[in-house]
Amino acid sequence: MTGSEDSASAPAPGKKAAFVAVVGRPSVGKSTLVNQICGQKVAIVGASPQTTRNAIRGIVNRDEGQLVFVDTPGRHNSEKKLNKKLLEVSNRAVDESDLVLYVLDASRSPGSEELAVAELLAPLAPRTVAAVNKTDERGADCGRSLEFLRRELPALAADRCFPVSAKKNEGLEPLLSCLYSLAGEGEAFYGAEYYTDQEVDFRVAEIIREQAIKRLRQELPHALYVDVADTELRAGDGETPRLWVRAFIVVERESQKGMVVGKGGEMIKAIRLAAQKDLNRIFDWKVELDLRVKTGRDWRHSDAALRRLIER
């Protein structure tokens, strides 16, 4: 290429660019890890399994180049419609990515579900890196996870397996260096100002869902989704514009509505205020949330609802 304009848009020589699918069983800490690596809250985190329901991209820009991490739903083998859909999301992310970051939980003994993940990744070992997470947890046995990897994924070199604590931000730098070393050269996929490519409505819905599942028990975290019905950017009193949002927490049964609303409306108020606080931190706008509850019958068994909610 010749001419100053062309050379300005060409990738700098030697710059890396790759998509990294972050894969593993539910609750091993994939989303926590992506958030730490990106230095931003990209994906929501929850104590109950299957918090992540979509492929969520978090972008890391460094002098060496750009890595796009694709957080995925935890791989849980079950015949339920929702689980099958979540597995599809995970499979697609693996297929479409250049590298795989396999996350394991050092505090749990690897069982059949872990074995299924290792089997899936076996043919991909040359482009896989493993993170053995939660090394900070009491009773964590990192050696057990490393031994599992050696036995079940022998093609994965030992120097590609990294003990980490996503929560404490420990051990992430060598892991990231390894991923950069494996990434191919190429032009960045996103502008350097981006750390995620999620749309505002989706991020708002996810932050509300995080606050809801944090407070609700039993089946409710799995049974709900959040529907952002309306948003409007309004001029603020001072310089900060206000983002007004009307959103619904959608549950499956009439009887679940009461639990989300809580006694005297206390529960939904707590969810609204906490979500609003988080959203004010994430966005440059002052966010005003109008939050309500409604029923969306049996959405987990509806193909149309699952397509709309999961395949974004």
Ligand SMILES: Nc1nc2c(ncn2[C@@H]2O[C@H](COP(=O)(O)OP(=O)(O)OP(=O)(O)O)[C@@H](O)[C@H]2O)c(=O)[nH]1
């Ligand atoms: N002790 C400890 N807890 C962690 C660590 N990383 C994540 N957790 C906790 O593990 C739980 C699950 O974390 P997530 O990041 O939501 O896990 P995930 O793998 O994304 O889960 P799914 O999206 O449901 O598959 C949360 O309670 C986290 O706080 C860690 O390094 N140490």
Ligand SMILES: [Mg+2]
């Ligand atoms: Mg997750």
